[in-house]
Amino acid sequence: MKSILRILLALVLFLLPIAGRYLMYHDPRATYEPRVTPADFTRFTLPEPPTPSASLPAAFEPVHAGKVVLLDAAHGNQYAPNEIEPLITALSARGGRVEFHSSGQALGSQLKYASAYIVFSPSSDFSAEELLAIQQFVESGGRLLVFADPTRSLLSYDFFTGTVTALPDVNYVNPLLAPYGMSVVNDYLYNLQSNEGNFRNVKFNEFAEHPLTSGLKMVVFYGVHSIQAGNNTALIRSDKNTYSSLTDQGRAYTPLAVSANGQVLAAGDFSFLTPSFSQVADNAALVGTIADFALGSKRTPSLVNFPYLFFRPVSLVTLGTLTLDANLLQPVAALQNALSLVNVPLQVREKAAEGNDVILLGTFEDEDAIAAYIKPFGISIETDAETEESIVQIRGIGKVSGKESGLLLFSTNTKANTLVLLAPNAKMLPELVSLTAAGELSSCVVQGSIGICTLTPSEDENGSFYEDYQDPYGG
Amino acid sequence: MEENTPKTRRTLIGSILLWVIVPLVLGSLTALLISRPVIGIITLRDSIYAYTAENLIKQIEYARENENIAAVVLVLESPGGTVVHTEAIYLELLALRKEKPLVVSIDGMAASGAYYLTAAADYAFAKPTSMVGNIGVIGMLPDAPIIFENIISTGPYKLWGSPRDTYMRQIETIKQAFYEVVRGGRGERLKAKTDVVLSGQIWPATTAYQLGLIDELGSQTQAVEKAAEMAGVRNYKTQDLSIFASSSTNAPYGFFAQSENGTLLPYPKEAGIYLLYIPPMQAGQK
Numbered sequence: 001m002k003s004i005l006r007i008l009l010a011l012v013l014f015l016l017p018i019a020g021r022y023l024m025y026h027d028p029r030a031t032y033e034p035r036v037t038p039a040d041f042t043r044f045t046l047p048e049p050p051t052p053s054a055s056l057p058a059a060f061e062p063v064h065a066g067k068v069v070l071l072d073a074a075h076g077n078q079y080a081p082n083e084i085e086p087l088i089t090a091l092s093a094r095g096g097r098v099e100f101h102s103s104g105q106a107l108g109s110q111l112k113y114a115s116a117y118i119v120f121s122p123s124s125d126f127s128a129e130e131l132l133a134i135q136q137f138v139e140s141g142g143r144l145l146v147f148a149d150p151t152r153s154l155l156s157y158d159f160f161t162g163t164v165t166a167l168p169d170v171n172y173v174n175p176l177l178a179p180y181g182m183s184v185v186n187d188y189l190y191n192l193q194s195n196e197g198n199f200r201n202v203k204f205n206e207f208a209e210h211p212l213t214s215g216l217k218m219v220v221f222y223g224v225h226s227i228q229a230g231n232n233t234a235l236i237r238s239d240k241n242t243y244s245s246l247t248d249q250g251r252a253y254t255p256l257a258v259s260a261n262g263q264v265l266a267a268g269d270f271s272f273l274t275p276s277f278s279q280v281a282d283n284a285a286l287v288g289t290i291a292d293f294a295l296g297s298k299r300t301p302s303l304v305n306f307p308y309l310f311f312r313p314v315s316l317v318t319l320g321t322l323t324l325d326a327n328l329l330q331p332v333a334a335l336q337n338a339l340s341l342v343n344v345p346l347q348v349r350e351k352a353a354e355g356n357d358v359i360l361l362g363t364f365e366d367e368d369a370i371a372a373y374i375k376p377f378g379i380s381i382e383t384d385a386e387t388e389e390s391i392v393q394i395r396g397i398g399k400v401s402g403k404e405s406g407l408l409l410f411s412t413n414t415k416a417n418t419l420v421l422l423a424p425n426a427k428m429l430p431e432l433v434s435l436t437a438a439g440e441l442s443s444c445v446v447q448g449s450i451g452i453c454t455l456t457p458s459e460d461e462n463g464s465f466y467e468d469y470q471d472p473y474g475g
Numbered sequence: 476m477e478e479n480t481p482k483t484r485r486t487l488i489g490s491i492l493l494w495v496i497v498p499l500v501l502g503s504l505t506a507l508l509i510s511r512p513v514i515g516i517i518t519l520r521d522s523i524y525a526y527t528a529e530n531l532i533k534q535i536e537y538a539r540e541n542e543n544i545a546a547v548v549l550v551l552e553s554p555g556g557t558v559v560h561t562e563a564i565y566l567e568l569l570a571l572r573k574e575k576p577l578v579v580s581i582d583g584m585a586a587s588g589a590y591y592l593t594a595a596a597d598y599a600f601a602k603p604t605s606m607v608g609n610i611g612v613i614g615m616l617p618d619a620p621i622i623f624e625n626i627i628s629t630g631p632y633k634l635w636g637s638p639r640d641t642y643m644r645q646i647e648t649i650k651q652a653f654y655e656v657v658r659g660g661r662g663e664r665l666k667a668k669t670d671v672v673l674s675g676q677i678w679p680a681t682t683a684y685q686l687g688l689i690d691e692l693g694s695q696t697q698a699v700e701k702a703a704e705m706a707g708v709r710n711y712k713t714q715d716l717s718i719f720a721s722s723s724t725n726a727p728y729g730f731f732a733q734s735e736n737g738t739l740l741p742y743p744k745e746a747g748i749y750l751l752y753i754p755p756m757q758a759g760q761k
Contacts, residue, residue: 006490006494007494009494009495009498010493010494010495010497010498011498012498013494013495013498013499013502014498014499014501014502014505015502016499016502017499017502017503017505017506018502018505018506018509020506021506021507021509022506022509024709024710025509025511025512025708025709025710025711026512026707026708026709027707027708027709028707029707030704030705030706030707030708031707032575032576032705032706032707034572034573034574034576034597035662036569036572036573037659037660037662038566038569038659039652039655039656039659040655041652044648044651044652044655045648046641046644046645046647046648047644047647047648049640049644192669192670192673192674193670197640197643197644197647198643198646198647199673201643248674275619276619276639276640
């Protein structure tokens with residue numbers, strides 16, 4: 001018993017410093033229970049891209065043969081032609097022809113004959129003249145397609161401070177859209193709940209009833225601005241889980257809208273029409289309807305758009321006693337040449353051929369012969385009792401001297417488009433025809449379908465310039 | 476009654492020596508084998524890439540294998556980095572955590588991949604204005620695959636790796652994995668909704684705390700105390716484990732791009748997929 005006690009005592013004394021040191025460093029009550037829940041990396045799968053649902057025609061009829069679509073390349077546009085190849089192909093398949101407007105070319109001249117004008121992500125301002133020309137183009141039935149894209153901001157780098165400034169394209173496209181009550185918002189849309197592989201690739205399922213969205217079930221935009229459509233038609237709307245980067249608020253945003261007059265399309269993205277994004281969901285079908293929209297304009301021919309006034313062969317006919325003399329032949333040849341450049345043949349005839357458009361040449365001197373053509377325009381020609389000069393009275397404009405002025409009168413109807421060129425006399429008519437052939441109407445006042453041009457009086461009426469010249473130095 | 480003889484005294488002294496002093500001395504000597512516990516400090520003040528990953532993994536391995544190290548505090552000051560190296564460190568941290576507590580102490584920033592590592596910890600501290608979050612993935616889409624006249628390959632993606640589109644979707648799967656890491660790591664402590672977590676925002680720690688992305692606002696000292704508490708140790712000492720780091724890879728440059736005048740830029744020089752925070756303007760610049 002005594003030995004057992006001794007052994008126990010020895011054991012206690014042996015363990016005591018060990019326990020003391022252990023307790024000095026460890027809390028026996030503490031227990032560490034790791035709750036490690038590693039992610040299961042094997043169960044994540046690649047999201048599949050949505051497949052097309054809208055059917056595409058196997059072949060297209062070139063129903064818009066000859067129509068020209070003008071692509072802006074004059075405003076630092078942030079795209080390469082090969083990127084928009086699906087749209088160019090869709091336009092070509094429908095008979096359309098694509099031209100580029102580059103800097104140095106007069107936009108107004110190219111818009112004269114264009115069916116549509118397309119702007120992709122510009123990075124420089126449109127001038128006041130260009131904005132006016134585009135507005136007039138739309139008013140005359142041309143179609144304007146404006147594509148912005150949040151991924152195409154131009155970045156400006158300051159080498160001195162190292163700062164980078166983004167210049168979003170919305171700054172440059174909104175002046176184009178403002179006259180139609182639309183604007184592109186400087187944001188991008190995103191959807192964290194349901195997207196096409198990435199939060200900024202937004203799927204859209206809600207479409208307005210419109211030819212542009214006909215047959216579409218789903219389209220995907222890859223980084224898209226929202227459009228403020230105002231009172232215009234929002235063609236596509238997002239679901240409420242789509243957010244704008246500007247507010248981080250979810251609601252129905254629109255990435256594509258068309259103006260109330262049906263002539264202007266605003267899109268917040270164009271990545272959707274670039275390869276290979278154009279093959280996702282119904283994007284290819286949307287590219288097709290956009291091509292139809294661009295080629296579907298019905299432009300009202302306007303005098304300022306010469307030579308793009310005629311869509312049929314043209315008969316040139318002289319009125320009254322006027323003869324096609326040597327002085328007139330050269331300007332008429334220039335006219336023929338100008339029209340041939342736009343694939344319109346011109347033939348000189350005694351009277352207009354059936355189914356032809358017409359150009360009529362005459363002088364104020366043949367009052368009876370021209371009477372039938374000037375009356376519909378509210379024009380009459382009187383003779384001043386004192387000077388015996390012709391005075392042209394134009395309703396709504398007033399009196400114009402018939403001595404130094406030529407008239408261009410343009411009318412259009414279902415049978416033919418008719419252009420009447422009237423000069424004071426046969427000697428001044430070649431100048432008027434030349435002006436017209438050159439498309440140089442800047443010296444003319446054009447008001448609706450009437451143009452009044454200043455012509456140089458012939459020498460035998462006013463005398464030679466040199467005869468009238470008086471040397472100020474008395475030489 | 477026994478006599479108090481020298482023999483008796485010797486016997487008594489002998490008994491005391493044998494049954495008291497010797498066990499006490501032996502016990503004291505044995506107690507010396509119980510070493511003072513250590514809280515290991517592993518520090519990452521760089522982006523995450525091959526060099527830093529290898530260094531960190533060596534320190535983690537040392538901490539796991541060394542019994543003296545009772546817990547580890549991971550100090551983070553990093554914008555993140557490459558995906559695979561982040562994952563490599565994360566998996567090593569999980570292995571460590573199965574055995575020892577791991578507490579993170581965020582200094583200036585634990586963004587993207589660095590937050591990925593934070594999610595592996597038992598507990599996370601940050602300073603009130605530390606920047607936390609930026610959960611997500613960034614990458615640059617490769618060019619669309621083309622073929623060359625004088626380069627022959629044996630499959631459509633032998634030269635390109637994958638279709639351009641697939642690359643984008645792979646980024647999405649990495650994002651899913653990142654979220655699972657955060658959700659699994661934070662568990663019920665995560666208060667933010669999925670879309671908030673995945674919004675990619677970087678928050679000051681005060682907000683990150685409210686969102687449940689960290690556990691407490693506090694110092695590195697508090698992190699060490701917390702690690703010790705979780706490990707159940709006291710009177711511990713701390714040890715900087717960086718002395719055990721040695722990388723076989725090249726010197727730590729080459730991850731970030733450089734400007735023409737040699738300035739280091741805050742984005743990688745190579746296109747790829749990253750768990751990386753890039754300050755706003757530089758992100759656009761890239």
